[in-house]
Amino acid sequence: MEIFIAQLISGLSLGSIYVLLVTGFNLMLLVAKIIQFAYPQIVVISMYTCWWALKITSNKLLIIIAGITVSVALSLLSEPIFRKISSIKDVDINATFIASMGIAMIMMDVMSHSFNYGFPVAFPPKWIGGNILSFGLITISKGQLFALVGGVIAVSVFFYLLYRTNQGRFFRAIAENRLAAELVGIPITKTSIFSYFIVGILGGFSAILFSMLIGSASPWLGEFVALKMLAVSIVAGLGNLHGGLVCGLLLGIIEAIAVGYISGSWSNVIAFVIMLAVILIKPEGLFGTKI
Amino acid sequence: MSEVLYYFLGFSAIYILMGWALYLPYRVGQLNYLIVACMAITAYFGGFAAREWNWPFPVILIIGIMISTIIGLIFSQAIGKAPCFTVVIVGLTSVFIVKTVIENWKLLGGTVGFFHIPNVNGMLIIIYGLLILVGFLIYRIDHSRWGRAASVVFVDKDVAVSLGVDIKKIGMFFQIVSCAIAGMAGTLDAFLVRSLSPEFFTFGMIGYLMCILFVGGYTTMWGVIFSAFFLQGIPLMFPSSIASWRQVIYGALLVLIILLRPEGIITRKMLWRMKPKAYFPVNTQIKNSKS
Amino acid sequence: MKNKLMRFSGIFTIIICFLLISSINIFGQEVQVSEWNIPFLNSITGPIASIGEYMSWSAYRAADEINAAGGVRGKPIKIEVIDTGVSKDKAMEEMAKLVDSALVVMGPVPEACIMAAVPIAVKAGLFSLVSSTSYEYAVEYFPWTLSWYPITEEKLPPITAAWAKLHPDMKTVVQFVENWAAWPPMAEAHAVGLESAGVKMLSQVDVPTDAIMFGPLVLKALAQKPDGIVLTCNSEKAAKIIIELVNKGWKDMAKILVFSSADDTALYTTGGDSIEGISIYNYIDLNLDDPRWQAFREAYKKDHDGIEPASLSTNYYDSVYMISEAIENTGITGDPAKLAEERVKIRDYCRNVKGFKGVQLTWDMTDGVPAGKGTFLFEIENGEKVFRAMAK
Numbered sequence: 001m002e003i004f005i006a007q008l009i010s011g012l013s014l015g016s017i018y019v020l021l022v023t024g025f026n027l028m029l030l031v032a033k034i035i036q037f038a039y040p041q042i043v044v045i046s047m048y049t050c051w052w053a054l055k056i057t058s059n060k061l062l063i064i065i066a067g068i069t070v071s072v073a074l075s076l077l078s079e080p081i082f083r084k085i086s087s088i089k090d091v092d093i094n095a096t097f098i099a100s101m102g103i104a105m106i107m108m109d110v111m112s113h114s115f116n117y118g119f120p121v122a123f124p125p126k127w128i129g130g131n132i133l134s135f136g137l138i139t140i141s142k143g144q145l146f147a148l149v150g151g152v153i154a155v156s157v158f159f160y161l162l163y164r165t166n167q168g169r170f171f172r173a174i175a176e177n178r179l180a181a182e183l184v185g186i187p188i189t190k191t192s193i194f195s196y197f198i199v200g201i202l203g204g205f206s207a208i209l210f211s212m213l214i215g216s217a218s219p220w221l222g223e224f225v226a227l228k229m230l231a232v233s234i235v236a237g238l239g240n241l242h243g244g245l246v247c248g249l250l251l252g253i254i255e256a257i258a259v260g261y262i263s264g265s266w267s268n269v270i271a272f273v274i275m276l277a278v279i280l281i282k283p284e285g286l287f288g289t290k291i
Numbered sequence: 292m293s294e295v296l297y298y299f300l301g302f303s304a305i306y307i308l309m310g311w312a313l314y315l316p317y318r319v320g321q322l323n324y325l326i327v328a329c330m331a332i333t334a335y336f337g338g339f340a341a342r343e344w345n346w347p348f349p350v351i352l353i354i355g356i357m358i359s360t361i362i363g364l365i366f367s368q369a370i371g372k373a374p375c376f377t378v379v380i381v382g383l384t385s386v387f388i389v390k391t392v393i394e395n396w397k398l399l400g401g402t403v404g405f406f407h408i409p410n411v412n413g414m415l416i417i418i419y420g421l422l423i424l425v426g427f428l429i430y431r432i433d434h435s436r437w438g439r440a441a442s443v444v445f446v447d448k449d450v451a452v453s454l455g456v457d458i459k460k461i462g463m464f465f466q467i468v469s470c471a472i473a474g475m476a477g478t479l480d481a482f483l484v485r486s487l488s489p490e491f492f493t494f495g496m497i498g499y500l501m502c503i504l505f506v507g508g509y510t511t512m513w514g515v516i517f518s519a520f521f522l523q524g525i526p527l528m529f530p531s532s533i534a535s536w537r538q539v540i541y542g543a544l545l546v547l548i549i550l551l552r553p554e555g556i557i558t559r560k561m562l563w564r565m566k567p568k569a570y571f572p573v574n575t576q577i578k579n580s581k582s
Numbered sequence: 583m584k585n586k587l588m589r590f591s592g593i594f595t596i597i598i599c600f601l602l603i604s605s606i607n608i609f610g611q612e613v614q615v616s617e618w619n620i621p622f623l624n625s626i627t628g629p630i631a632s633i634g635e636y637m638s639w640s641a642y643r644a645a646d647e648i649n650a651a652g653g654v655r656g657k658p659i660k661i662e663v664i665d666t667g668v669s670k671d672k673a674m675e676e677m678a679k680l681v682d683s684a685l686v687v688m689g690p691v692p693e694a695c696i697m698a699a700v701p702i703a704v705k706a707g708l709f710s711l712v713s714s715t716s717y718e719y720a721v722e723y724f725p726w727t728l729s730w731y732p733i734t735e736e737k738l739p740p741i742t743a744a745w746a747k748l749h750p751d752m753k754t755v756v757q758f759v760e761n762w763a764a765w766p767p768m769a770e771a772h773a774v775g776l777e778s779a780g781v782k783m784l785s786q787v788d789v790p791t792d793a794i795m796f797g798p799l800v801l802k803a804l805a806q807k808p809d810g811i812v813l814t815c816n817s818e819k820a821a822k823i824i825i826e827l828v829n830k831g832w833k834d835m836a837k838i839l840v841f842s843s844a845d846d847t848a849l850y851t852t853g854g855d856s857i858e859g860i861s862i863y864n865y866i867d868l869n870l871d872d873p874r875w876q877a878f879r880e881a882y883k884k885d886h887d888g889i890e891p892a893s894l895s896t897n898y899y900d901s902v903y904m905i906s907e908a909i910e911n912t913g914i915t916g917d918p919a920k921l922a923e924e925r926v927k928i929r930d931y932c933r934n935v936k937g938f939k940g941v942q943l944t945w946d947m948t949d950g951v952p953a954g955k956g957t958f959l960f961e962i963e964n965g966e967k968v969f970r971a972m973a974k
Contacts, residue, residue, distance in 0.1 A: 003805045010797030017794070035376070084550055090446075091553045094320070094375055098505050102545030105498055109538035109627060117886065118631030120818045122852035130829075137804055137830055214794055215825065216818060216852045220629050223494060224792040227383055234380045256798035260805070267788065269391040276384040280366075283373035294678035294702060302671045394761045402761045404697050406722045484670060485701055490694035490763075491670050495628075527675055535627050535665035537672075 006137045007260040008253060013144040013213060015252020016151040020206040021229040022236070022244035023155055024199045029239045030175035030290060031195035034082045035097035038104040039203065040229060041222035042078075045107060046071040046207035048217055051121040058126075067211075068204030075200030078103060079193055104222065111219035120218035123211045143212035150209045154202060155245060161198070162241070171195060175239070175290065235275050237285025247286065251275075295527065297415060301483045303523045304418045308476040310503040310515030311429055312469040317509050318433075318441035319462050320375050324382025324497050325366055326473035328389040329359040331492040333477035335399050338408040338487050348411045352478050359474025363467040371463035378466075386492065393489045404488035411482050418479050425472055429512050437464060502541045506548050508555025517557055615916035618659045620645075620905060621680050622898065623689035623699065628667040632847065634691060636886070637714065637898045638663045641688065643881060644902035654906045655914075661902065666690050670698035681706035685916065686908075686928050688901055693719055693763040700727060707922055709929035711905070713897040716764040720950070728933050728950035730897055731865075734767055739775030740973035741863045741957040742812070745839050746779035748861075748959075748970060749810065752837055754782045756808040758799065758823055760789040760815035768841065769814040776812075784808050789815040789823075800826040810837040817846035821853035828856050835859030836961055845893040847886075861970070863959045864893035866942050868967050875941050900940040904932050 021040055028036040046067045053066040081103075085095050112118045129142025162168040170191045173181040182188050211217065232251055236243030251271060258270035278286060309326060316323040333355035340346040340354070366385075370378050394402050411417070432438050440461055443451040448458060481487060502522055508514025522541065526534040548555060622641055626634040641661045649658040666673040666689075673695035680687055680703075687703060687710045690696050696712050696719050703710045704726040712720055713730040717737075720729035731737060746752060755776055759769040773783045784806040787799050800823060803811065811827065813820040820840050827838065838860045840849065845864040849857065868879065868890055878899065882891045908914070908931035914924045933950040945954045956974045960967040 003801055006801050007798055010795065010801065013797070014795045081546065081550065085553070088553050091549075092320075094322070095549050095553055097376075098501060099546050099549040101498060101501060102542040102549070105542030105545070106539050109536065109542070112627055112629070112631040113536070113539075117635050119889075120632075120848045120852060122821075122848070122854065125854055125856075134831070137801060139829055139831075141829060215822065216848075218818060219631070221794065224794055227387075227494070227792075230376070231380050231384065234376050238374075238376060259798040260802050266391070266395065269388055272384045272387050272391075276381060276388065279373075279377055279381055279384075280369040283370060283377045285377075289374070294681050294706070295675055298671070298674050298678045298702075302675070402766050403718055403764055404693065406697065484674065484698050486697035488670075488694040488697050490668065490692070491698075493668075495669070523671075526672060527679075531662070531664045535667075538627060538667070 002136050002138060007256045011253035011256030013147050014255060015249035016147045018228060018232050018248035018251055019245055020151050021225060022232050022248045024202045025229055025233055026239050026241050026244050027195055027199050031171045032192050033086060033093060035093055035100060037097055037100040037226060040226045041104045041107040042071055042074045043203045043207045044217050044222040046204050047211050048115055048121060050211050064208055067207050068201055071204030071207060072197060072200030075196045079196045108219050120216050122216040128212050128215050147209045147213040154205055231275050235278050235285055237287040237289045239290035240287045243287030299523060301415055301418055303519045304422045305476050305480050306503055306519040307422060307516050308425060308472055309500055310519055312472040313500050313504045314515055315469045316465045319444040319465055321378040322375055323378055323466055323469050325385050326469055327492055327496055328385040329362055329470045329473040330477035331389050333359050333474040334481040334487055337478040337481040338405050341409050355478040356471050356474045360467055360471040363470025367463035367466040372459040390489045406486055408481055408485040414483055433512060502545055505555055506544050508557040510554050510559045511557055511562060514555045514557040613655045613657050613915055615657060617657055618654055619662055621662045621664055621684050621687050623666050623673060623676055624663050625667055625691045626665045630692060636895045640895050640899035641902050644899045648906050654909045659906060666695050668692045668694060670694055673699040674702060677702045681708050684708060686905055688898060707925055709925055711901045713901045714894055718764045718767055724950050732952055732955055734771050738768060738771035741959060742772045742775030743779040744959055744971040744973050745861055746776050746781050749837055752781060752809040754784050754808045755810040755812055756784045756787060756803040756806055757812040758787045758789050758815055765814050772812050789819055796822045796826045800830055804830055812839045813844060814841045817844045817849040818852050820844040821849050824853055825856045836861050842893050847889050847892055858962055861961050863957055866893055866896055867958050870942060878941050896941050904938060908932055
C-alpha cells in the first residue's frame with residue numbers, strides 16, 4: 001500500500017506536467033486556431049533562461065520574471081508567423097502544425113548547438129528544495145508540491161479567466177464560431193494576440209514549476225514531452241480543456257503504476273498501447289473535440 | 292559511379308517512396324506516420340529473412356509489401372475517416388511501440404542492432420525500377436476517380452459526401468496503398484544500408500519526411516521528387532560547418548515555405564501553366580473571336 | 583691514359599647510378615602531402631552533441647600538440663570534423679565521400695552511424711578508428727576497425743566483482759538499465775561479475791529513453807529492498823535517479839555504482855551534492871600524477887568552464903596520437919598511388935601496436951583488441967574522485 005500511494009503521488013506530479021502543457025496547447029488551439037507543437041520547446045528555453053538568471057542573481061522574483069518574460073516574448077514572436085499562415089486562403093490548421101514543427105526543429109537544434117555546449121543544465125538544490133513530507137517511501141518534495149499546487153492554481157486562474165471574464169467570453173466565442181464572433185464586434189486579432197500573451201505567461205510559469213520538479217533541462221526535453229502533450233490532447237479530444245486536465249493526470253498515474261507493477265521493459269510501452277487503443281476505439285477522443 | 296553518388300541516389304529514391312507514402316493519405320487530409328512503423332517492420336523482416344533464412348530478395352520484397360499492406364488494412368478499419376491528428380497520434384504511438392518491441396527482441400539484435408544483411412547486386416537499378424513503377428501507379432491513382440474524389444475530400448468533406456464519395460473507403464484505400472509503399476521502402480532501405488538499428492526509425496525521420504512533402508509541395512506527386520533530391524543534397528554541398536546546422540535549415544525552410552508558398556515549391560497551378568498552350572484550344576478560339 | 587679515363591668514367595657511372603638509385607629511393611619515401619588530413623566523423627548536433635563537442639576538442643588538442651612539436655614527418659596534422667548528427671544516411675554519404683581519398687578515418691561516433699557507415703569503409707579498405715564504441719560494434723568490422731575497449735564480457739565482470747568485494751554485506755542489487763546501443767549487454771556483464779561475487783541480482787528496472795521523472799522507477803527498485811544499486815543509463819538520468827534515491831531515504835551511497843558511460847559531465851552538474859559518496863567505474867583517473875595528463879586536464883577545464891574531463895574525453899586524443907605514430911613509424915608518404923597499401927600499413931600498425939602511450943595508460947593491441955587496459959573504481963569524496971580499486 002505504501003508503494004502504491006508513493007507511486008500515485010509520483011504519477012500525479014508527472015501528470016501535472018502534462019496538464020500544464022496540454023492546457024497551454026489547447027488554448028492556442030481554441031483561440032488562435034493553431035497547433036502549437038513548439039510550445040514545449042518555448043517552455044524549455046524559458047527553463048534555460050531561469051538557469052542563466054540563477055547564475056547571475058539569487059533573487060527568486062527576478063528569476064521568475066526572466067523566465068516568464070522570455071516565454072511571453074517567444075510566444076508573441078511566433079504570433080505574426082501564425083497570423084500570416086492563418087490568413088492564407090485555403091490553408092487549414094495542418095499548416096500551423098507543420099510550421100510549428102519547423103520552429104521546434106530550429107529551437108531544439110539551436111539549444112544543442114549553442115547553449116551550455118549542448119550539456120543539460122541543472123538547477124541548484126536551493127532552487128529545487130528538499131522533501132516537505134517524508135513517511136517511509138511516501139515523500140513529497142517541494143517541487144512536487146509546487147507543481148501540483150501551482151498547476152492547480154494556474155489551471156484554475158486560467159479557467160476563471162475563460163469562464164468568468166469578458167476576455168474569456170471573447171476567447172470562447174472565437175473558439176465557438178470565429179465568423180459570428182467577428183460579426184458581433186469581438187476584436188479577433190487583439191484577442192488572438194492576448195491569447196499568445198496568456199500562453200506565454202502559462203509557459204513561463206510551467207518552466208519554473210518544471211525546473212523545480214524535474215531539476216534540469218536539456219535540448220531534447222521538449223521533444224520528449226511534445227509527443228505526450230499531443231497524445232494527451234488528442235486522446236482527451238482536441239481543444240477539450242477539461243478532458244486535457246483529466247487525461248493529463250491520468251497519463252501520469254498510468255505511467256507510474258505501469259512502471260511500478262508491470263515487470264520487464266514492456267511497462268514503458270503500456271501508456272502508449274492504452275492511448276492507441278483509446279484512439280482506435282474513439283477517434284474523436286474520450287471527451288470529444290472542441291474545434 | 293562514385294560511392295557518394297550511389298548513396299545519394301539510393302537514399303533520395305527511398306525518401307521519394309516514403310514521401311509518396313506520406314503524400315497519398317494527405318490527399319484526403321491525413322498525416323499517416325504509420326508508414327515509419329511499417330518501414331521499420333519490413334526492414335527488420337527483410338534483414339532477418341535474408342540473413343537467417345537465406346530467402347531471395349524478390350520473395351522478401353513481396354512478403355514485406357504484403358505484411359505492410361495487412362498492417363495498413365487493419366489500422367485503416369479504425370482510422371479510415373478519422374481526423375488528421377487522430378491519424379497522427381496513431382502513427383506516432385505505433386512507431387514508439389514497434390521500436391520498443393524491436394529493442395526487446397534479442398533475435399533481432401535488440402538495442403545493439405542487426406548486422407551484415409547480405410548484399411544484393413544492382414540495388415540502385417532495382418530501387419529506381421521500383422520507383423518508376425510506384426510513380427506510375429501514383430500517377431494513375433491521381434488521375435483516376437479516386438484521385439479526383441480525394442481532391443474534393445481535401446477541400447470539403449461535406450461536399451464530398453454530398454457528391455456520393457465514401458470518405459471512409461477512400462481514406463482506407465490511400466492508407467493501405469501508403470503502407471504498402473512504405474513496406475517496399477523499408478525492405479529497400481534494409482538492403483541499401485545492410486545494417487539495422489532501432490535508432491534508424493525515429494521522430495527525426497518523421498520531421499524529415501514532413502519537410503520533403505511540404506517543401507516540395509503536397510498538391511502533386513512531383514514535389515516530393517524535387518525536394519527529396521534537394522534536401523538530401525543540401526548537406527552534401529555545403530561545408531561541414533554549415534551542414535551541421537542542417538536541422539535549422541530544414542526547420543527554417545519548412546516555416547518559410549508555409550509562409551511564402553503554402554502549397555510548396557511545385558504546385559498544381561505551376562504544372563498547369565507549364566503545359567503547352569495548344570492544350571487549351573477553346574480559350575484560344577475565344578481569344579481569337581474577340582479580336 | 584685511355585685505361586685511366588675508362589676507369590674514371592666507370593667510377594663516375596657507378597657513382598651516378600648509385601646517386602640515381604638512392605635518389606629514387608629517397609623520393610619514394612618522401613612525404614607527398616603538405617598536411618596530414620584526418621577526417622573525423624563526429625556527432626556535434628543532436629542528442630549527443632555535448633559528447634561530440636569534447637571529442638572534437640580532444641582531437642584538436644592532440645593535433646595542436648603534435649603540430650607544435652614539428653608535425654608528423656615534418657608535416658602538420660589537420661583534423662577535419664564532419665558532423666553526422668545521429669543520422670545514418672548522413673554518416674553513410676559522408677563516409678562515401680572519404681573512401682576515395684582518406685588515408686584513415688576517425689569515427690563515426692553514434693552506434694547507429696557506425697553500423698551504417700563503417701561497412702562502406704570496410705568495402706573500400708579504409709581503416710576506421712571507432713574509438714568511442716564498445717567491443718560489440720567494433721568486432722563486427724574487424725580487421726578494418728579496432729576495439730578501443732577490451733571484450734565486454736571479460737572487461738566488466740571483474741570491476742563489478744571488485745565493487746562487491748568492497749561491500750561484503752551487500753547481498754542483493756537492483757540494476758537500472760536504459761535500452762540504448764550496447765548498454766543492455768554491458769548490464770548483463772555487470773550482473774555476471776556481481777553474481778560471481780555472491781550477490782543476488784533482483785528484478786531489473788528499465789529506464790525509458792524519454793523518461794523525465796524517476797520517482798516511479800526508484801520506487802519500483804526500492805520496493806525490492808536491495809542492498810546496492812547499479813546504474814546503467816545516461817549521465818543525466820543516473821544523476822536524477824540518485825537524487826530520487828536520496829529523497830526516498832537511501833543512505834549507503836558507496837553501494838550505488840555508476841557505469842562508465844554515465845561518468846559524464848551531466849552526472850556532476852545535475853547530481854550536485856547528492857552524488858557525494860557514490861561509486862563510479864571508468865577508464866580515466868583524474869588525479870593521475872603525470873604532467874601530460876595534468877596539462878590535458880587543465881586545458882580541458884579552462885575551455886569548459888571548469889568542468890572536469892569525462893570518461894570518453896581522451897579516446898580521440900589518443901587516437902590522433904596513434905595515427906600519427908603509425909604514419910611516422912611505417913613511413914607513410916600520403917602518395918595517392920600508394921593509398922591502398924598505406925591504409926593497410928596504418929591498419930596493421932594500430933591493430934597491433936605495442937606499448938602505446940596514451941594520455942592515461944600504456945597498453946598493447948593484439949589483433950585490434952587492447953590488453954592491459956585497466957578499469958578504475960572510484961568513490962566521490964568531497965566532490966573529488968578517490969581511487970578504490972582497479973581491475974584488469
